[in-house]
Amino acid sequence: MSVLADQPHRLPEVYHAAAALEPADSEWSRLPRLLIGVTGAPGCGKSTLTDAMVRAWRERHPARMVGVVAVDPSSPFSGGAVLGDRVRMMRHATDPMVFVRSMASRGHLGGLALGVKGVVRVLGLLGCDVVFVETVGVGQSEVEVASVADLVMIVLAPGQGDSVQLLKAGLMEVGDLFVVNKADRPEAARLHAELLSMLRAAGDAGAGHHGVPAADTDDDYPFPLLTRRPGATIEPRTFLVSAEKGPGVAELVEALETVGAEHGTVWLEHRRRMMEDEVREAVLEEAGNQLRATLRGLQADEEPVAAVLEGTLSVAAAAGRVLAETCRRQGRQGSRTEDGERKT
Ligand SMILES: Nc1nc2c(ncn2[C@@H]2O[C@H](COP(=O)(O)OP(=O)(O)OP(=O)(O)O)[C@@H](O)[C@H]2O)c(=O)[nH]1
Ligand SMILES: [Mg+2]
Structure with missing residues (x-):
């Protein structure tokens, strides 16, 4: 408790430690x-x-909170989206049950995934029932979004390249819900039909072969097998909606709710694994920081660098000494902290 009270900056460490020690109730x-x-x-x-989904969710559950994490690409090409997102979300600005948080990224989630996870957790602790994480699908981000979400919704719209390109981009593996938006446009129905037949064909070809890499497909077959990302829990489904005009949105939200009710327990297991990964990442990052701090303090004429230069110590042995020195310093710091805690 004293760490929480006296050293609020150590809160993230406390969080990680709690997750590692009490997985059953954390x-x-x-x-x-x-x-x-x-x-x-x-x-x-x-x-x-x-x-539109936030609005529909709020109408269905007036007493439940909703969170939105909008990962804004800071690329000059879509920079304008930042303001657009904010303006659109302003609709919920006066709704105390909707939390919106924007985060900047340079084109893809990358290292930001850790930050997104943190924000999602805070939204969960605040009591948000559902959280939407919006990321622009460029390159790897759609794969990365799967590492922070239970369900991945891929939004498509007519006039954004044909669906064959979609397959090439590897989206099929990642998506759980494929939503063709802008249904009010005439080309949307064709895009939806195309998508459906592709998913069916890929599913038929892949039946009984889940997890087989796409490279194993029959060369004559135009579509890769419908392999799924690790952690995928549902068979992909498609929707045709008009986010702007409204049709289809209620059905989509209804489906989210049904799927959520059916798969909640499976997701808990998936989340536990995500949390384990997060602890591992955090430990490696922290260890790296501490080792770098030790290295920064080393001069070329000091041990163990000098010994390596003189040829009396191997590089591997030098690395071992730096590690040992880091642990020694940490040990000293740790005992000081404990003394401090005992006194309080
Ligand atoms: N006709 C039509 N236009 C839509 C619909 N939904 C969104 N739009 C329009 O499409 C444009 C882009 O919408 P956004 O919601 O900003 O799209 P986005 O995917 O969030 O865009 P980025 O964040 O920049 O990647 C806007 O001009 C919207 O008004 C729809 O259902 N029908
Ligand atoms: Mg946007």
């Missing part, structure tokens, strides 16, 4: 009940759709 199980990643090409309507 924060990973208090994450939002539904954690949905929303991704897709720039301009396909992710923000408009998220906004």
Whole structure:
């Protein structure tokens, strides 16, 4: 308790330690009940759709809180989206049951995934029932969004390249819910039909072969097997909606709710694994920071660098000494902290 009270800056450490020590009753199980990643090409309507889903969710459950994490790409090409997102989300600005948090990223989630996880957890602790994480689908981000969400929603819209390109981008493996948006446009129905037949064909080809890499497909077959990302829990489903005009949104939200109710327990297991990964990442990062701090203090004429230069110590042995020195310093620091805690 004293760490929490006296050293608030150490809160993240306390968080990680609690997750590692008490997995049966810790924060990973208090994450939002539904954690949905929303991704897709720039301009396909992710923000408009998220906004519509938030509204529909609030109407269904007036007493439940909703969170939105909008990962804003800071790329000059889509920089304008930042303001657009904020303006659209302003609709919920006066709704005390909706929390919106924007985060900047340079084109993809990358190292930001850790930050997104943290924000999602805080939203869960605040009591958000459902959290939507919106990321622009460029390159790897749709794969990365799967590492922070239970369900990955891929948004498509007519006029954004054909669906064959979609397959090449590897989206098929990642998506759980494929939403063709802008249904009010005439080309949307064709895109939806195409997508459906591709999913069916890929599913037929892949039946009984889940997990087989796409490279194992029959060369004559135009579509790769429908392999799924690790952790995928449902068979992919498609939807045709108009985020702006409304049709289809209620059905989509209904499906989210049904899937959430059916898969909640499976997701808990998935979340536990995500949390374990997070602890591992955090430990490695912290160890790296401490080792770098030790290295910064080393001069070229000091041990063990000098010994390596003189040829009396191997590089590997020098690395071992730096590690030992780091542990020694940490030990000293640790005992000081404990003394401090005992005194309080
Ligand atoms: N016709 C039509 N236009 C839509 C629909 N949904 C969104 N749009 C329009 O599509 C444009 C992009 O919408 P956004 O919601 O900003 O798309 P986004 O995917 O969040 O865009 P980025 O965040 O920049 O990647 C806007 O001009 C919207 O008004 C729809 O259902 N029908
Ligand atoms: Mg957007």
